[in-house]
Amino acid sequence: MAAPIEDYALLSNLSTGPLISRRGSVDWLCLPRFDSASIFGALLGSEEHGRWLLAPSQPDAVVVDRHYLASTFVLETTWQTSSGQVRITDFMPVEEGRSSLVRRVTGVSGTVGLHQELRIRPRYGSVLPWVSRSRESGADLLLAMAGPDAWSLRGRHLPQPHHHLHAGEFVVAAGENVDFELEWFPSYRQVPPALDVDTALDNAVHYWTRWGGHCRQDGPYGGAVKRSLLVLRALTHYETGGIVAAPTTSLPEDFGGSRNWDYRYCWLRDAALTLESMLTHGYESEALKWRNWLLRAIAGDPEDIQIMYGIAGERDLPEKELGHLPGYQDARPVRIGNAAVSQYQADVVGEVMVALERLRLAGGKEDHFSWALQYALLGFVEKHFDDKDFGLWEMRGRAQYFTHSRVMMWAAFDCGVRAVRDHGLQGPLEHWKELRERLRTEIMEQGFNRELNSFTQTYGGTEVDAALLALPQVGFLAYADERMLGTVSRLEKELLTDDGLLLRYRTETGVDGLKPGEHPFLACSFWLVEQYARTERWTDARILMDKLVGFSNELGLLSEEYAVKEERMAGNFPQAFSHLALVRAADAMHGVDRLSLAVTETA
Structure with missing residues (x-):
């Protein structure tokens, strides 16, 4: 076994x-x-x-x-x-x-x-x-x-x-x-x-x-940051620059259950977030290599954009089940490939645009290919302005208007505006401003519940989602904005477990189309650390951060989730997303400037 x-x-x-x-x-x-x-x-x-x-x-x-x-x-x-x-x-x-x-x-x-x-x-x-x-x-x-x-x-x-x-x-x-x-x-x-x-x-x-020696890191979590960046490098293909979400498939999110996915592919979201972390910690050349992978992977008709690709940019990743394998401790089915490759996730272009804007802020130069492709991506977002999607968590239920996705669409246009206004690139500045403002108005009307003083997982809903912690990260509003603080309060009431960890969302609502049950997703709790630190809740931030870092094994590796009562890791391992979130949280604890996007003047 x-x-x-x-x-x-x-x-x-x-x-x-x-x-x-x-x-x-x-x-x-x-x-x-x-x-x-x-x-x-x-x-x-x-x-x-x-x-x-x-x-x-x-x-x-x-x-x-x-x-x-x-x-x-x-x-x-x-x-x-x-x-x-x-x-x-x-x-x-x-x-x-x-x-x-x-x-x-x-x-x-x-x-x-x-x-x-x-x-x-x-x-x-x-x-x-x-x-x-x-x-x-x-x-x-x-x-x-x-x-x-x-x-x-x-x-x-x-x-x-x-x-x-x-x-x-x-x-x-x-x-x-x-x-x-x-x-x-x-x-x-x-x-x-x-x-x-x-x-x-x-x-x-x-x-x-030599590679680890270039890492800029300090503070009490410096060692964990360095090992996390090393993990991100270890999960990156030396030739293509593609970073896999994890080196494994089908390690269960719920022991004995069916939430078993193949993570050996390259998500645009993970690549974009990795680019940001590498920039922050002194790896400019690696950041440029990841940018080039991103651009190669999505090159072509924007209508053909996918949320994930193979290591070299392959597009065909069909999902199938391996019936001859009993699964990790009998968690079936074992899957290879990932059906989420065909999903429309409206947040992905925003993730890419935010990362590339931060690269510009760090001094990265655009060329005739890189900016033209981003320009086309904004056209893709506009074309699908009214389309529902399956969200950050790759829901296998029905498509909806997920608030986080709509905010990331806002962020995409915000980055387009900044590219023209602040970096002198060519584009329809006033038109992108208009689309950005339309999204902000819509989000505040349909994605924010005034009675609950909280943003919601979906338009018109009442549930919350840990993905909402990304709103201040992309400059949609300030970390200390009253509406954000109200959202954090609801997250603490609705999704914080007795052990002090944050769930992604409540699986028993059926929103993801799967049987209920999973353990806390570590990245979400690291995002909460970041929120606490940016609003000077230092005691809460330190307690939660120490607990999360303590879940690492003796080699400094983290899985996707952690089962506190069983005192064991769950999900694919080691998980790039967990290590990315650790770096962000540690940066917030250390007061590191991540070239963050300031809240736009339309806030």
Whole structure:
């Protein structure tokens, strides 16, 4: 059975992200990309669906330390046994074009027996590959093959075949290193040459340390901010610049339930928010790369814009269910692809426009392509001015007028106005002002309930939604505006759990078209921290922030949601949105200027 979500560590080579459990089992690995089919799928089933276990064989073995080396994704796990101590170093080489996972066993003291078990199961655990033993350059290797894909395992103590798996035992003495490298390559090509593990390890440490060293961060949450930015980098493809929402699919939002989604794709919203965070913390070149991914992904007829794309900008992401997988601790169905790709979400253009306006404020220059595309996007928003949508949370119920979506449409035109007025770009200034004002009037008339002194989730409704916390973030009104404070008061009454965490919305209303039940979405609580800090509710902000940061595992990783009573993480992991929201909240706590958009003069 899969381990608790919080027991997993993430590795990265800026192309994919395996998860390794605290007990030394690689239970999730998709090669060569985040969105490739898994070869290790025990995370969503059992060991029969693929895994790579490497751990001491003694029953008294315990993990006494597990950490990343400094600002890296090089994982060190130290085991203590009655006969000695051993350290396992797991990492992915960052050499361009190489897709491999390296596991080094180092004897620290005494002698320790190790057990290794390898089950390669391509196509999400549905295929049994052909495995053979061969010799390359004077060394033994295992070679597995299935259709277009092949995998090689190199090492001194290769496991032996045992009933459709490979297993083996070996002993490591103090001062001894035993290395293994599992590498993917196309089956129609030759086996790649052996890796120099020492050099690859040095290169990986150097890359991540150098990247993390550019991070501008301070204050009591500086460490959490740095690790969050590193996670965002780890979830970004080195070549395309696309950032996946998470490296996993179908980790449940409700244990045993059906709220299981594939997050291994690139949401425009996440990319835009990542751009903002990178700008704030000293990564201008990365911000420009993310901007270029955004522009390439949405290039073409604005009518064809999607809310998400594949890592390289692919558009076809059909959703299907994998019936052969029982799911994470029996949470069914397991899904690949995401049907939300076809939804109209009216907020997305606003998210993109806000991010690109902040890039302009930071000194980023527009070119003939980037501004022309934004101009066209505003035309798309105008064309769909009266259309209902499915909202930020990708509701699978009926389309409605979601207040947050309408505010983000307002923000899109606001950014267009600013682009012309403040940056000298060409556009119909007065027309965009008119559309912006029409939206503001409409939102205040239909999205704000005067009797409740609160904005509402949908026009004419009475329910609230944590997404409303974004209103001051984009300059629609001030954080301390009485109408915003009234909304916060209702959020606290309606959506704050007994444990002090904020739900997205009340699922029992049926607004999302799914069975009720989910745990608090961590990003929402981080948004509440930001709101508290910006209105100088420092005690409330600090208490909530400390609680949220405390939900991170010992490696600083966060999932999508947290089940407080069960004291465990829920949802896909690690989740970019959670780490993005952590950075925003910490910036508010530190008083960091995020190049925020001032409240417009029409407020």
